[in-house]
Amino acid sequence: MAKKGAKLAAKAPMTNKQSNGVTDKKQKADRRKSNDPPVEEPVAEADEEEWEDEDSEDESDEEEGGVDFSKLEDINDSDSDSEIGSDDDDEAEDDDEESEIDVDDLDLDDMDPEEKEELAATTRVRQTINNKDALLAALKRISLLPTEPKKAATVPFAYHMTLVTSKPTQDAIPSIDDDLERELAFLNQARESALQARTLLKKENVPFTRPTDYFAETLRSDETMQAVKRKMVEAATAKKASAEARKQRDLKKFGKQVQVQKQQERAKEKRATLEKINELKRKRKDGGGAALGAREVDDMFDVAVDNELGSNKAGGKRGRSAGDHGAPNAKRQKKNEKYGFGGKKRFAKSGDAVSSGDMTGFSAKRMKHGGGAGDGKKTFSSMSAKAKGSKPRLGKDKRKAGGRR
Amino acid sequence: MAAVYKSLAKTSKSDKMDIDDDAKNGSSNGLRKNKQRVLILSSRGVTHRHRHLLNDLAAMLPHGRKDAKFDSKSKLYQLNELAELYNCNNVMFFEARKGKDLYMWFSKVPNGPTIKFHAQNLHTMEELHFQGNCLKGSRPILSFDATFETEPHLQVIKEVFTHMFGVPEGARKSKPFIDHVMGFSVADGKIWIRNYEIREVAKTKGEGEEEEEEETSKKSKKGGDSRETDISLIEIGPRFVLTPIIIQEGAFGGPIIYENKRFISPNHVRAELRRGKASKHVARQEQTRDNLARKRKLGLENGEVFKDKSGLDTRELFA
Known part of the structure; x- marks a missing residue:
């Protein structure tokens, strides 16, 4: 009921507005006069907002529903707008009615709050204000360009x-x-x-591109731009670092596989070599004992085996193995012996089964004449031996070297 | 000497140009010179972010006039007088509420309209993820979404934006080159504002590729000057989103000619959230109350055991 009443009440201003369109500016001035002075408007509005807040807290559910519904209506509105372009008049009228109602609502600001409440309850769904005529008029008033598209x-x-x-x-x-x-x-x-x-x-011959030698103040300060640049660099380095780290991780994962593969390969090679040696030995045995004596020297140094292995290796991948190098020169050999690279030095002088079994340089004669070495007169006896001019027992190294020679 | 000659030559040339321009625009089109001045100010209680946004906008508009914070939030009509005082015909007013919500008022001063927006998602130029830069005071190209032509209220908004953000030709501190573009798009019932630097990238490529590029650029409606450079855009900032709330016919007053029903006040949103949280508590309270009532009904109040008060109770019997 209230809505209807509002509509009826709205009739008068509506006609007023329609006549507005005819004589534009004068009427507008009138309207401005007839309206409340703008002084009061924002205050009233603010009041209304506050009131709305309270209201909404009380009846949130309804409010929500209301919002949804209005949305729906909105959508419908826009749809019909887009569909029915030709029925402009009807549409415009509808809009007018809607807007008038709202204008009226605003006019009702000076009603009692109770009355307002009632009205709000009856017209729960608030109407959209979209006064297209007024909007277009406002647009026309302020537009920079001429409204006619030709002139524009x-x-x-x-x-x-x-x-x-x-x-x-x-x-x-x-x-x-x-x-x-x-x-x-x-x-x-x-x-x-x-x-x-x-x-x-x-x-239109308007300069567009800034020449490279044109310097002027920029919108963002140099400090900001430097910070931006710094951030970019940081980001880039971080990205690079992470990529590197990932690569390293992958490599590590893959490296393990490679290592295992290599070990397997090595083991395989070793097995192959041993097999070959065994085979060779068997072949030799089969070859007969006659040849054995003749080739004793060869046999001693396993030359055949070496040859066999050498021939195998020459075609192989690992061309530069330790065996390939040939012996170093004499000087080097000496140095190696002296300073290292001569193999294990520790326990070289300690006795073992071979050394204790070594009887070279032992003579029974000396044993009889010189007195016992085990008597604790070792130094003396050796001295005396020297004095006598007999050959003393050589040191272990020398003895070894001599034995080999 | 050379400088003097140069300046003289320039003035004479520009005079001629002006006359030409006048002949071209003024008389034939009935166009007046585009004179816009924007008063930019905020209310009290803005946060630093709001203030930075205001500073950014003020820096972008050479035709803007920044003023001290305005004291009142209810008597906005006073801004009209203030604008008149400063010879401004536009007012951009930042109204902060509750130290967190920002409302932006865009008003054409002597006689309207006024648009009230709710501003969200503010990003200022200080932020480091914007990598562009441009001359201070160069005129922006204003790029509007096609949606702006569909609805009258959007048309009004577009016009007001054109006045506010578009630097008028020959504005006092404007620079002669064009190196940024402002984008205004409508999506989800909101207006999204972006600002990009136009960087013209020289095509330093081989001949064959150039031909190819030419083709592609022709596809994108260019053709003529595709040989020279390509355009790439880099965001400068600020960026923000505006939700139109109302449009008033006058300047900070007058009847409301548009109201956005899809706008939900941030207060409502917050209240809704709070209520959602509170409802849990209320439900729990209700449950405890019900439990208590049920217990009382059974006589189990305060943990007492139900007592048989009849004569058959042991204590009664063997007293």
């Missing part, structure tokens, strides 16, 4: 520098929450305009 087309682009894209950007955004897609759509919109603007401006 003659205005140089440099005058306003505004461009409207051909397609709505919203269509290019699948989901508003997807930041990347959304920003890309905005960027594309701006890019399209920028390209278009460049051609337009070049056509």
Whole structure:
């Protein structure tokens, strides 16, 4: 009921507004006079907002429902707008009615709060205000460009520098929450305009590109830009470092495999060599004892085996193994012996089964004449032996060397 | 001497240009010179982020006039007088509420309209993920989404943006080159504002590739100057999102000619969240109350055991 009443009450101002369209400016001035002075308007509005807040806290559920419903209505509205382009008059009237109701609502501000409450309860779904006529009038009042499209087309682009894209950007955004897609759509919109603007401006001979020698204050300060640059560099290095680390990790993982493979290969090779040696030995045995005597010297040094192995290795991958190097020169050998590289030095002088079994340099004669070495007169006896001019027992190294020779 | 000659030559040339321009624009089109001045100010109680955004916008607009914080939030009509005082015909007013919500008022001063926005997702130029930069005071290209032409209220918003963000030709501190573009897009019922640097990338590629590029650029409606450079955009900032709330016919006053019903006040949102949390507590309270009531009904109050008060109780019997 209240709504209907409001509608009826709205009739008068509506007619007023319709006549507005005919004589524009004068009426507008009138209206401005007839309206409340703008002084009171924001205050009243603020009051209303507060009141709304309280209200909504009480009846949130209803409010919610209301919002949804109004949304639905909105959607319907827009749909019908887009569909029915020709039925403009009807549509406009409808809009007018709606808006008038709302204007009335606003006029009812000076009612009692109770009455207001009642009204609000009956017309729970608040109407949308979308006074298209007033909006268009306002647009016309402030627009930079002439309203006729013909004249507007003659205005140089440099005058306003505004461009409207051909397609709505919203269509290019699948989901508003997807930041990347959304920003890309905005960027594309701006890019399209920028390209278009460049051609337009070049056509009008307006300078576009900044010359490289034109320096002036920039929008963002140098410190900011340096910070930006620093951040970029940091990001780049961090990225690089992480990539490196990943590579290293992968390598480590893969390196293990390589190592295992190598070990297996080595073991295989060793087995192959041993097999070959055994085979050779068997072959030799089969070859008969006759040849054995003749080739005693050869046999002693296993030359055949060496040859066999050498022939095998020459074709192989590992060309430069230790055996390939040939013996170092004499000087080197001596040095190696003296300073190292001569193999194990420890326990070289300690006795073992061979040394204790070694009887070279032992003579029974000396044993009889010189007195016992085990008597503790070793030094004396050896001295006496020297004095006598007999050959003393050589040191172990020497003895060994001599034995081999 | 050379400098003097140069300046003289320039003035004479520019005079001529002006005359030409006048002949071109002024008389034939009935176009007046685009004179815009924007008063930029905030209310008290803005946060640092709001203040930085305001500073950024002020830096971007050479035709802007930044003023001290405005004291009142209810008597906004006083801004009209203030704007008149500063010879401004636009007002950009940042109204902060509760030290967190930012409302932006865009108003054409002497006689409207006024648009009230709710600003969200503010990112200022200080932020380091924006990598672009441009001349201070160069004129931006304003790129509007096609949606802006569909609805009257969006048309009004577009026009007001054109006045506020577009630097008028020949503004006092403006620079002669164009190196940034501002994008205004409508999505999800909100207006998204972005600012990009236009970087012209020289095509330092082989001949064959150049041909190819030419083709592609022709595809993107260019053709003519594709040989020279390509355009790449880098964001400068600030970036923010505006939700239109109302449009008033006058300047900070007058009847409301548009109201956005899809706008839900941040207060509502917060209240809703709080209520959601509170409902849990309320439910628990109710449960305990019910439990208590049930126990009382059974006579089990305060942990007492139910007592048989009849004569058959042992204590009664053997007293």
